[in-house]
Amino acid sequence: MNENTIKNFSTQLIQSVENKEFVKCTLGKITSNEKDLQNIYIKAVELKNNLMLSFTFRYERRDEVKNFNLTEANDFMLQKLGNEILSADLYTIRKNYFLKFNKKRIAQLIEQKATFSQITNLQHNNIKKRYISTENNIYLHRLEVIGNNGQIIKNKEDKFKQINKFVEIIDSLIKEISFENEIKIIDMGSGKGYLTFAVYDYLKNNLGLNVKVKGIETQEKLVKICNSIAKDCKFDNLSFEQSNISNFHETDIDILISLHACDTATDDTLYQGIKSNARLIISSPCCHKQIRQQMNSSKKLMQINKFGILLERQAEIVTDAIRAHLLELQAYKTNIFEFISAEYTGKNLLIVATKTTTEIKEAEIKLKIEELKNLFGIEYHYLEKLLEENANDQTWRNLNPVCHVH
Numbered sequence: 001m002n003e004n005t006i007k008n009f010s011t012q013l014i015q016s017v018e019n020k021e022f023v024k025c026t027l028g029k030i031t032s033n034e035k036d037l038q039n040i041y042i043k044a045v046e047l048k049n050n051l052m053l054s055f056t057f058r059y060e061r062r063d064e065v066k067n068f069n070l071t072e073a074n075d076f077m078l079q080k081l082g083n084e085i086l087s088a089d090l091y092t093i094r095k096n097y098f099l100k101f102n103k104k105r106i107a108q109l110i111e112q113k114a115t116f117s118q119i120t121n122l123q124h125n126n127i128k129k130r131y132i133s134t135e136n137n138i139y140l141h142r143l144e145v146i147g148n149n150g151q152i153i154k155n156k157e158d159k160f161k162q163i164n165k166f167v168e169i170i171d172s173l174i175k176e177i178s179f180e181n182e183i184k185i186i187d188m189g190s191g192k193g194y195l196t197f198a199v200y201d202y203l204k205n206n207l208g209l210n211v212k213v214k215g216i217e218t219q220e221k222l223v224k225i226c227n228s229i230a231k232d233c234k235f236d237n238l239s240f241e242q243s244n245i246s247n248f249h250e251t252d253i254d255i256l257i258s259l260h261a262c263d264t265a266t267d268d269t270l271y272q273g274i275k276s277n278a279r280l281i282i283s284s285p286c287c288h289k290q291i292r293q294q295m296n297s298s299k300k301l302m303q304i305n306k307f308g309i310l311l312e313r314q315a316e317i318v319t320d321a322i323r324a325h326l327l328e329l330q331a332y333k334t335n336i337f338e339f340i341s342a343e344y345t346g347k348n349l350l351i352v353a354t355k356t357t358t359e360i361k362e363a364e365i366k367l368k369i370e371e372l373k374n375l376f377g378i379e380y381h382y383l384e385k386l387l388e389e390n391a392n393d394q395t396w397r398n399l400n401p402v403c404h405v406h
């Protein structure tokens, strides 16, 4: 009986798309193992002249979009409804359909008068919101990301995609935090400042937020150029400072960002964020040498690690996994995901850590870290060492009153 009800719902969904009557569909009450999956929003799209359904999987701190053709969408519904998904609301211009499951998981399909009288225009594949406008954009021109005609210069397209995506992620995360005063943002290892300028411009000029943004960079020449461009753009609250990340001493950072800070510079970055009790840390790591050197000697994994590329990949995974655990140990809810397709950069992982007030299961997390280190033959992780060496530094630990549960 359940089977027929679910089939009926799925048929209504597919037919409404085929008949151009579909408005939207939301799947909720998710009981799958994916703990932070909150709901799934479905809209109709036209991709290369094919009608498809675009599923947005809404996780606690990110969205993941998957496009399904109608057969795949139907299969998804038949497989998941009643098992991992216990509520589905379908809106068409003919009727609304609400599929519910009671405690015994018996399905009920409720049909109601349509709420909507018009379908939404089908979104096409090529319509994509850009967070950074190239129009009359002085800094992009001076940084040689766009040419005189305003077009993105060929070898800068990947970088432009990366910073756009980074800004999009900051945009969604910043909206979840309420800041009372000026928001102080530091970009560690800012290089030529592509990301730093874009973040400032978007938050200040598009969102109208009261932000102060600073790029930290060792190379004096880059710092000088970036400061001069910031001045020409009249970006008054944007500046660049020549400093090594590890020597940076400000402790009132609200948001800390970094894009491809090399090797342990990412650890220095995360450490500065933790030390500052930053509300948000967003960092895309780069070249994981520190752990790799130690893993090489790990006998247990010799059969894998004798292949250079597998050793490299494993070093990345282990380094970032330990980083995530160390952040959790400091009361940061941490997530790691691919922020952009690998076609734009191989270094496409993003660590996103949000400060929480939840209790820390300190002993449990420490055990996980030890187990990981033992498994991979790691003597020390650079971030762990930084945290341990400075554990008694009360100037920052006092900033950070969190509850420890053993």
Ligand SMILES: C[S@@+](CC[C@H](N)C(=O)[O-])C[C@H]1O[C@@H](n2cnc3c(N)ncnc32)[C@H](O)[C@@H]1O
Residues within 6 Å of the ligand: 188, 189, 190, 191, 192, 193, 194, 195, 216, 217, 218, 219, 243, 244, 245, 246, 258, 259, 260, 261, 262, 265, 268, 286
């Ligand atoms: C790969 S580049 C990335 C630059 C920029 N974030 C971007 O994505 O375009 C890394 C930058 O970090 C800087 N850097 C590396 N280690 C650093 C450190 N310890 N302190 C400050 N800057 C550092 C380098 O000079 C370089 O400009």
